[in-house]
Amino acid sequence: MSVDLRTTVGAFALVFLAVVGVAAVGGVVLDDAPPETASVADDHWQLDAVEPETVSEGGEVEMESTEPSNTVVVHLGSGGGGLGGGTSILPIEDGDSPAEADIGSLGGVRRGVAPLTAALVENGHEVRFYGGIASGETLPSMLSDADAFVTTSPGALSATDADAVESFVDAGGRTLVTSDPGGAGALTDFGSPFGVYGEAGYVYDMENNDANYLSVLVEPTGPGALTEGVEEVVLRGAAPVGVADGPATLATAETSRLSTTREAGAYGVAVRSDSLAVVGDSSFLEPENAGRADNGVLIGNVADFLVTGEAPDVSLGPTGPGGVPPGGAVPPGGTTPPPEPTDPSGNGSDPSGNATA
Amino acid sequence: MNSEDPPSGTSNEPTDDTEATSPDRSPTATDRPRTPADRPTPDDASGSLLDRIETRHAVGVAAILAVAAGLLVAPGVYGAVTGPDGTVAVIEIDGTIDSGTAQHVEDNLRDARTNESIEAVVLEVDSGGGLPAQSERMYAAVDRTASVMPVYAAVDTLGASGAYLAIAPADRIYVAPSAQAVGSVGVAGTAPAPSGPNAGTTGPDKAGSDPDTQRERRQTLANLFIENVIEQRGEEIELDREAIAHADAYLGTEAVENGFADRFGFVDGAVTDAAAEAGIDDYAVDTRRTESPVPGGLSLLERDDGTVVVAEGADDELGDGLILAVAPVAWDETVGDDIVMTSYTARLPADGGEADAATSGPDATNDDESAATGDDSAAAIDAAVAANGGVGA
Numbered sequence: 105m106s107v108d109l110r111t112t113v114g115a116f117a118l119v120f121l122a123v124v125g126v127a128a129v130g131g132v133v134l135d136d137a138p139p140e141t142a143s144v145a146d147d148h149w150q151l152d153a154v155e156p157e158t159v160s161e162g163g164e165v166e167m168e169s170t171e172p173s174n175t176v177v178v179h180l181g182s183g184g185g186g187l188g189g190g191t192s193i194l195p196i197e198d199g200d201s202p203a204e205a206d207i208g209s210l211g212g213v214r215r216g217v218a219p220l221t222a223a224l225v226e227n228g229h230e231v232r233f234y235g236g237i238a239s240g241e242t243l244p245s246m247l248s249d250a251d252a253f254v255t256t257s258p259g260a261l262s263a264t265d266a267d268a269v270e271s272f273v274d275a276g277g278r279t280l281v282t283s284d285p286g287g288a289g290a291l292t293d294f295g296s297p298f299g300v301y302g303e304a305g306y307v308y309d310m311e312n313n314d315a316n317y318l319s320v321l322v323e324p325t326g327p328g329a330l331t332e333g334v335e336e337v338v339l340r341g342a343a344p345v346g347v348a349d350g351p352a353t354l355a356t357a358e359t360s361r362l363s364t365t366r367e368a369g370a371y372g373v374a375v376r377s378d379s380l381a382v383v384g385d386s387s388f389l390e391p392e393n394a395g396r397a398d399n400g401v402l403i404g405n406v407a408d409f410l411v412t413g414e415a416p417d418v419s420l421g422p423t424g425p426g427g428v429p430p431g432g433a434v435p436p437g438g439t440t441p442p443p444e445p446t447d448p449s450g451n452g453s454d455p456s457g458n459a460t461a
Numbered sequence: 462m463n464s465e466d467p468p469s470g471t472s473n474e475p476t477d478d479t480e481a482t483s484p485d486r487s488p489t490a491t492d493r494p495r496t497p498a499d500r501p502t503p504d505d506a507s508g509s510l511l512d513r514i515e516t517r518h519a520v521g522v523a524a525i526l527a528v529a530a531g532l533l534v535a536p537g538v539y540g541a542v543t544g545p546d547g548t549v550a551v552i553e554i555d556g557t558i559d560s561g562t563a564q565h566v567e568d569n570l571r572d573a574r575t576n577e578s579i580e581a582v583v584l585e586v587d588s589g590g591g592l593p594a595q596s597e598r599m600y601a602a603v604d605r606t607a608s609v610m611p612v613y614a615a616v617d618t619l620g621a622s623g624a625y626l627a628i629a630p631a632d633r634i635y636v637a638p639s640a641q642a643v644g645s646v647g648v649a650g651t652a653p654a655p656s657g658p659n660a661g662t663t664g665p666d667k668a669g670s671d672p673d674t675q676r677e678r679r680q681t682l683a684n685l686f687i688e689n690v691i692e693q694r695g696e697e698i699e700l701d702r703e704a705i706a707h708a709d710a711y712l713g714t715e716a717v718e719n720g721f722a723d724r725f726g727f728v729d730g731a732v733t734d735a736a737a738e739a740g741i742d743d744y745a746v747d748t749r750r751t752e753s754p755v756p757g758g759l760s761l762l763e764r765d766d767g768t769v770v771v772a773e774g775a776d777d778e779l780g781d782g783l784i785l786a787v788a789p790v791a792w793d794e795t796v797g798d799d800i801v802m803t804s805y806t807a808r809l810p811a812d813g814g815e816a817d818a819a820t821s822g823p824d825a826t827n828d829d830e831s832a833a834t835g836d837d838s839a840a841a842i843d844a845a846v847a848a849n850g851g852v853g854a
Contacts, residue, residue, distance in 0.1 A: 139574060139609040141574060141605040141606070141608050141609050142605065142608035143605075144600075144604045145692060148685075148688040148689070148691075149688075153684075154681050154685045154688055155681055155684070156677055156681060158673070161673075310703045310706055310707065315673070315676045315677040315679075315680045316680060317706075319676070392655055392671065392672050
């Protein structure tokens with residue numbers, strides 16, 4: 105029996121090893137690893153390949169004008185409501201519910217034009233903000249003392265205020281109006297007496313832009329005071345504008361398209377009609393954008409434009425129709441009242457003008 | 462054993478009484494080898510008879526065993542002969558693309574590559590996109606799988622944005638003719654906005670980078686998307702890069718025309734074609750649906766529209782501070798309707814809402830949607846808050 109057992113165990117072991125051995129050898133021979141997969145191409149993932157082209161940074165706002173002190177009235181729409189066109193506000197601006205900042209306000213809507221106002225004040229000019237009809241002083245009253253006017257939201261002007269600005273422009277008061285996409289109707293309403301109009305839609309450029317299709321690059325169409333030294337300006341969201349008699353001051357590249365038609369072409373985004381300058385974008389005035397490309401140069405030129413020239417011969421209701429705002433004109437003013445009836449705007453706008461006179 | 466000799470056997474028979482008296486014992490196999498060796502002559506005599514019985518038994522037993530063994534093996538053989546030659550895995554890509562979606566697709570595609578029975582894959586797609594990186598993860602898994610077996614995709618209603626990125630490496634894309642959003646190659650998020658001072662953060666960019674950087678990074682994500690699509694389907698798509706970057710979402714009929722998709726079809730047709738491409742006439746279909754477990758630890762929320770959703774944590778939607786590869790049609794279900802993709806520059810509710818600096822292409826947002834929303838200005842503030850809040854720590 106012992107012999108049998110040994111044989112049996114031996115046979116078992118032999119057969120067992122043979123089976124396992126065959127399995128192992130067979131496994132090695134027959135086993136095919138999971139198919140070799142191709143690695144995923146990643147050349148086009150390198151930052152160099154996908155990083156958008158951007159414009160230069162670091163521009164500065166500089167004024168060349170040496171004019172004596174001028175007064176510039178700045179209108180920005182109604183802070184929280186109109187939001188000042190393309191100039192951004194920060195959520196902390198309302199003050200009621202400071203969401204992020206806890207060390208004070210950044211100035212809300214007014215920061216949107218800070219580079220321009222800072223340059224004006226730095227060069228000895230006075231800046232006065234007009235906050236809408238709810239504010240203490242009326243716009244006609246402010247304009248009567250002003251040399252220039254800026255609004256980033258023409259649609260937010262009341263009818264009375266718009267009339268006053270119109271008279272102001274007529275009288276030679278330098279005025280900058282910026283109007284963003286969506287404000288075509290308001291701009292046309294305001295600018296039509298001067299041949300200025302806005303077109304619906306916005307301009308975008310998929311090829312030549314500053315990291316976004318809306319950030320179009322615009323160039324001067326010819327020499328001019330506003331565009332002196334300007335080669336390229338970036339606008340974050342430009343509305344096409346036009347003027348009846350003449351070319352645009354600034355126009356987009358030929359690769360840009362109009363949103364409403366998708367037609368490619370150069371679209372005018374800034375025009376000038378005598379003392380009125382209109383830009384179809386207000387974002388270029390923002391602190392974040394003032395240093396991009398030649399935006400700073402443009403802002404400096406705009407500031408020079410606002411303060412250069414003679415004081416407007418403006419006649420607005422509250423200051424009397426005589427066209428001489430200061431009260432000093434009043435004493436000889438026995439002569440002043442008579443012209444009043446001949447001036448419809450002065451007559452119609454506010455009879456209190458006589459009272460002050 | 463058949464050579465037994467009856468005469469010699471009979472002559473020897475009387476000599477061995479012991480063997481003759483135990484005829485029943487001799488048929489055992491163990492005795493047989495010994496018999497000739499120990500007792501050649503007498504054994505032949507008794508063995509001839511016993512062997513005859515023994516052979517008959519052995520044959521019978523062998524036959525029975527053979528039948529049994531055959532019956533045991535037969536099903537397997539039958540199955541091997543008649544069963545499928547391979548399997549086509551149908552993997553679902555459904556809903557908002559997040560980590561769960563990417564895991565599901567990546568796991569199943571890995572299984573398809575390692576499981577020898579799976580010869581082809583069909584992606585069943587109905588998604589408007591989601592997170593770009595997760596979409597990219599699926600893109601890589603599909604690309605890898607497509608290098609070893611046919612991978613076809615079939616789009617129902619939505620195969621847009623991140624979902625289109627995921628299926629771009631597929632060998633063939635089928636769309637329903639009435640598919641409503643194929644393509645939408647771009648990303649979207651809240652518009653760039655400056656962030657205010659915040660003493661709660663340790664650096665000025667902790668609350669959000671500056672608008673220029675936000676803008677550039679958004680465009681970088683969009684460019685990655687566009688380059689991926691061009692890498693995979695540049696030869697099929699008949700539009701130039703600029704047209705692709707417009708980020709329009711096409712109908713199925715348009716997609717087949719412009720090369721965003723290859724042909725009309727549905728999952729069944731894709732399965733049939735994928736099997737044929739893989740060379741398997743007789744195939745099984747293994748459908749891998751997105752798992753939608755409802756773990757006990759999560760609370761259920763009932764939405765306004767009556768649907769019950771699982772509230773994972775506080776929010777079941779993707780963070781609105783992220784830049785998303787989402788088609789406009791899927792925006793609401795992705796980030797909720799609190800955040801409207803709105804404008805950085807055009808905020809006048811009257812006819813505003815056209816311009817949208819947040820998106821990477823003019824078609825990436827639904828113009829009507831933005832314009833129709835009366836509270837654009839409020840949404841703008843929301844968006845700004847979200848942008849400033851950014852992604853937490």
